[in-house]
Amino acid sequence: MKKEKLREILLKYEKNRDIAKINLEKRKNQIYNKIPRIKEIDDKIFEIGLKLSKSVLITPEKRKQIVENSKLEIEKLKKEKIDLFLKYNIPLDYLEIKYKCNTCKDTGFLRNGIKCNCLNQELINQAYKMSNLSRVLDRENFNTFDQNLFSDKNTEEGISPRENILNILSICENFVREFNKDNGENLLFYGTTGLGKTFMCNCIAKELLDKGKIVIYQTAFKLLEIIEEYKFRNQNNPITEENYKLLFECDLLIIDDLGTEVPNSFTNSEIFNIINTRLISGKKTIISTNHSPMEIANTYTDRIFSRIFSHFRTLKFSGQDLRWEKK
Numbered sequence: 001m002k003k004e005k006l007r008e009i010l011l012k013y014e015k016n017r018d019i020a021k022i023n024l025e026k027r028k029n030q031i032y033n034k035i036p037r038i039k040e041i042d043d044k045i046f047e048i049g050l051k052l053s054k055s056v057l058i059t060p061e062k063r064k065q066i067v068e069n070s071k072l073e074i075e076k077l078k079k080e081k082i083d084l085f086l087k088y089n090i091p092l093d094y095l096e097i098k099y100k101c102n103t104c105k106d107t108g109f110l111r112n113g114i115k116c117n118c119l120n121q122e123l124i125n126q127a128y129k130m131s132n133l134s135r136v137l138d139r140e141n142f143n144t145f146d147q148n149l150f151s152d153k154n155t156e157e158g159i160s161p162r163e164n165i166l167n168i169l170s171i172c173e174n175f176v177r178e179f180n181k182d183n184g185e186n187l188l189f190y191g192t193t194g195l196g197k198t199f200m201c202n203c204i205a206k207e208l209l210d211k212g213k214i215v216i217y218q219t220a221f222k223l224l225e226i227i228e229e230y231k232f233r234n235q236n237n238p239i240t241e242e243n244y245k246l247l248f249e250c251d252l253l254i255i256d257d258l259g260t261e262v263p264n265s266f267t268n269s270e271i272f273n274i275i276n277t278r279l280i281s282g283k284k285t286i287i288s289t290n291h292s293p294m295e296i297a298n299t300y301t302d303r304i305f306s307r308i309f310s311h312f313r314t315l316k317f318s319g320q321d322l323r324w325e326k327k
Contacts, residue, residue: 005214009108009122016099016106024097031095035088038095041081045074123212133205133217140202145169150196150319161319165196168315172200176207179252182282188308189288190296191317197288200317201254204286213251220261220271223247227270248277251284258289263299272304279311287312 032039052070059066085092099106104116128137147169150162168189175185189197205215218226230244247253253274261267278285287308289296297305 005126006123009119009126012122013106013108013119020097020099020106024095028095031090035084038081038084041077041084042095045077048074048077120212124210127209127212127214133202133209133215137202137206137209140199141206142169142173142203145199145203155318157318159318161195164316164318168200168317171313171315172204176204179208179211179213179284184279184282184311186279186284186312187286188312188314189286189317190291190293190314192321193290194321195317195319197317198256201256201286201288205252205254208252214246214249215252215254216246216250217254217256218247219257220255220259221257223255223274224261224267224270247274248281248283252286253278253283254286254288256288258287259291259295259299268301268304272301272307275304275307279307285312 028039048070052066055062055066082092084090085094101116101118104110104118108116108119108122110116147162147166150160150165152160152162154160172187175187178185189200191197201217205217208215226240226243226247230240233240258271275285291299293309293314296308
């Protein structure tokens with residue numbers, strides 16, 4: 001899936017290069033029509049270069065003299081060309097090709113084969129676009145996390161909500177740091193509403209998106225809608241197919257509000273299929289739910305319960321309803 005997106009972006013780069021060349025030809029024709037002498041100069045410079053190549057091959061013993069004479073002649077022509085540009089108030093770079101990125105010349109790659117910053121940014125932008133999260137992440141991320149929203153008074157469990165959330169924060173930051181490791185780590189966030197589960201999902205999503213990872217964030221209800229759309233209504237629609245495949249192929253899938261979907265044999269089967277397939281392929285998943293472990297056991301099949309509690313690190317969110325989304 002990543003390779004397909006990269007191909008799409010590189011095709012866009014190719015089109016940008018073609019457009020740059022077309023625009024250059026238009027500018028040339030405009031200037032040549034307005035100032036024919038500039039065309040004569042460009043043709044003469046081209047002619048000198050061609051003759052230089054032939055002369056060096058025919059009489060290599062005179063190479064130094066031929067090169068020096070040609071260089072002087074070209075410099076003289078270039079000076080005349082600059083004088084004409086200045087006379088007619090034409091920018092000196094007007095007849096140079098204009099790339100969107102001059103660093104890589106709209107190829108996406110530097111000379112040493114490393115991705116240009118512009119290509120990395122395109123990949124990040126594409127990842128944000130697919131994630132369904134672009135609007136919310138500016139206000140919900142690790143930088144905006146505020147521990148003071150959580151009480152420092154111990155609960156019946158012997159730990160304060162603040163200490164608990166700081167432990168969860170540390171685990172989530174480590175999850176991001178070690179994301180590329182094949183450690184089989186997945187996360188289950190559970191607790192009542194308004195305790196920061198969705199906020200913490202967004203924190204992780206932003207960090208990974210900024211690293212160029214493909215993160216898909218969907219509620220359980222929407223996730224099932226995507227599956228139903230693909231299997232029963234628009235299977236041949238390329239967008240529907242892409243949305244369906246991303247559930248299995250993205251680097252990180254975040255399933256929010258597990259338990260809000262209508263429980264039946266179909267939803268149980270599809271949720272198991274997604275979780276199990278991603279576990280087998282080593283793809284990481286985060287699940288957020290208001291259900292307790294007991295409620296999950298009573299709602300879903302033994303297969304789903306087993307997969308989640310055998311392969312996910314469970315993190316309980318505690319405290320009072322913060323309603324972070326209204327802050």
